[in-house]
Amino acid sequence: MATSVGVKPPSGGSVQDDQGAAADRQRLTEVFRRHGDAVLAYTSARLDREDAQDLVAEVFTVAWRRLRSIREGQERPWLFGVARRLMMQHQRTRGTAAALRDRLRAYADRDDDPLGQVAAQRVDVLAALAALNEGDREVLLLRYWYDFSGRDAASVLGCSPAAFAVRLHRAHRRFKAVHDEKPVAQQSPSAASLTAYMRGLQ
Structure with missing residues (x-):
């Protein structure tokens, strides 16, 4: 069977x-x-x-x-x-950033979301993610999109929980720096709001 x-x-x-x-x-x-x-x-x-x-x-x-x-x-x-x-x-032929940009464009073209400001903030989050390097993006996706604990995310990446915590801190700092340059969302999201935005896109 x-x-x-x-x-x-x-x-x-x-x-x-x-x-x-x-x-x-x-x-x-x-x-x-x-x-x-x-x-x-x-x-x-x-x-x-x-x-x-x-x-x-x-x-x-x-x-x-x-x-x-x-x-x-x-x-x-x-x-x-x-x-x-x-x-x-x-990914040797097609990188994650290109795929994420495609998803971002598809989402930005949608006109069925009545909550314009929320939609714009979500697009900002995706745009900021697309601007990050592969390592930072993956750390944030594992933690906030797929909701892995630090220990389990470390297992996925093959590193120690302590090393993952350092990578997450650095990735979140770089995400904040990129996101703060975006004009729509005036405040940089916290880890909790980043989680909420990303889950809302699923």
């Missing part, structure tokens, strides 16, 4: 092996049910829809192969870490 992501577990072997495979299959299906949409959203922010879907299937293929090494409760940061590494291969 194939899982929702099209990963087909191996067949055959002893009864014990079959029972273990069934348990693994059940766990993978549950992991996909809980985190598949989040991984797709993460990849869709950087890749077109078709490439993002292909990459999600690849992520869960890796997850199937290494399922027993993934600690309970750490599935989400583990999946994001795999997705991040795979996306780095795709």
Whole structure:
């Protein structure tokens, strides 16, 4: 039986092996049910829809192969870490900044948001993010868009929680500097308001 992501577990072997495979299959299906949409959203922010879907299937293929090494409760940061590494291969031809600018333009062209000032502030946030370097942007997205804890975001990036905290502080400072240059929002957003803006875009 194939899982929702099209990963087909191996067949055959002893009864014990079959029972273990069934348990693994059940766990993978549950992991996909809980985190598949989040991984797709993460990849869709950087890749077109078709490439993002292909990459999600690849992520869960890796997850199937290494399922027993993934600690309970750490599935989400583990999946994001795999997705991040795979996306780095795709970014040689199309960078994250270009994809984010495309999303910004598409959002700015929308005329269905009656809250003009809020919409303008959201566009300001995206514009400021697009102006940051890849490292700063990723730190902020993981923390404020995808709502990872500092520890889990550090796991995605492969650094210590302390190192992530330093990177987050620096990224937030640079975001503030860029955002303060924008004319629409007169006040630079706090971490809380940045979270609210970004979640409102989802």
